[in-house]
Amino acid sequence: MKVSVVVPAYNEEQRIEGVLYPIYNNPIIDEIIVVDDGSTDKTSQVVRKYSVKLITLPQNNGKASAVKKGLSLCKGEIIVLLDADLIGLTANHIVELVMPISFAEAEMTIGVFKGGRVITDMAQKIAPNLSGQRAFNRSLINDILNMDTSGYSMEVALTKLIREKNISTKKIILSNISHVTKEEKLGLIKGTHWRFLMYKDIVKYWLS
Numbered sequence: 001m002k003v004s005v006v007v008p009a010y011n012e013e014q015r016i017e018g019v020l021y022p023i024y025n026n027p028i029i030d031e032i033i034v035v036d037d038g039s040t041d042k043t044s045q046v047v048r049k050y051s052v053k054l055i056t057l058p059q060n061n062g063k064a065s066a067v068k069k070g071l072s073l074c075k076g077e078i079i080v081l082l083d084a085d086l087i088g089l090t091a092n093h094i095v096e097l098v099m100p101i102s103f104a105e106a107e108m109t110i111g112v113f114k115g116g117r118v119i120t121d122m123a124q125k126i127a128p129n130l131s132g133q134r135a136f137n138r139s140l141i142n143d144i145l146n147m148d149t150s151g152y153s154m155e156v157a158l159t160k161l162i163r164e165k166n167i168s169t170k171k172i173i174l175s176n177i178s179h180v181t182k183e184e185k186l187g188l189i190k191g192t193h194w195r196f197l198m199y200k201d202i203v204k205y206w207l208s
């Protein structure tokens with residue numbers, strides 16, 4: 001089965017190679033689409049060093065719309081979503097996310113960090129359903145594209161969709177992987193502000 005990987009990226013020039021390098025040119029992956037969500041840094045320039053498809057959006061519209069743009073263009077029968085700021089990603093993590101889908105054990109897998117860093121392990125233990133690392137069957141793509149979601153409400157919208165449509169899921173432990181937190185990327189004040197905006201998107205979606 002063909003595998004597409006979609007990576008939304010906003011101002012990830014310093015981190016995105018940590019995601020592309022381990023997986024580009026890998027025979028298990030047929031297509032990698034990076035959606036540069038209106039970055040103001042050199043994200044696109046860095047991505048162009050790799051043989052992947054790059055979509056550059058003219059302005060920053062938030063993670064959900066970047067992911068949807070990638071989904072609307074990808075061709076795989078199995079689709080993998082990855083954040084652009086992962087630390088310690090390996091091709092094996094992709095295999096672990098994809099296998100249960102290809103063996104029809106689940107329609108969607110949700111990757112949960114373990115053994116990476118305490119801070120991100122803890123966050124994912126508390127809220128595994130917020131994970132941006134997933135694989136799913138193409139049969140779900142129209143439902144996902146039709147979700148009324150914006151900003152950081154992508155994962156919470158997926159959780160709602162899973163419940164409503166009774167989609168079978170499987171949690172996959174991803175070992176020795178982490179991501180760069182907002183505070184690490186942006187500093188304490190700006191990072192906390194973005195975190196607040198993220199939770200606002202999530203709560204707003206739940207209340208809608």
Ligand SMILES: O=c1ccn([C@@H]2O[C@H](COP(=O)(O)OP(=O)(O)O)[C@@H](O)[C@H]2O)c(=O)[nH]1
Nearest residue numbers: 008009010012037062063066083084085182
């Ligand atoms: O407006 C945005 C904000 C984030 N992202 C991307 O969405 C993913 C998750 O975002 P972030 O790292 O901010 O979330 P966190 O993992 O810190 O919650 C990353 O690949 C970001 O580059 C995006 O495409 N557009």
Ligand SMILES: O=C(O)[C@@H](COP(=O)(O)O)O[C@H]1O[C@H](CO)[C@@H](O)[C@H](O)[C@H]1O
Nearest residue numbers: 083123124130131132152155180181182
């Ligand atoms: O793990 C979490 O609590 C949040 C916040 O991560 P940071 O510590 O701000 O990097 O990250 C996740 O949630 C976002 C909203 O659902 C997703 O978009 C991210 O992909 C995911 O990493």
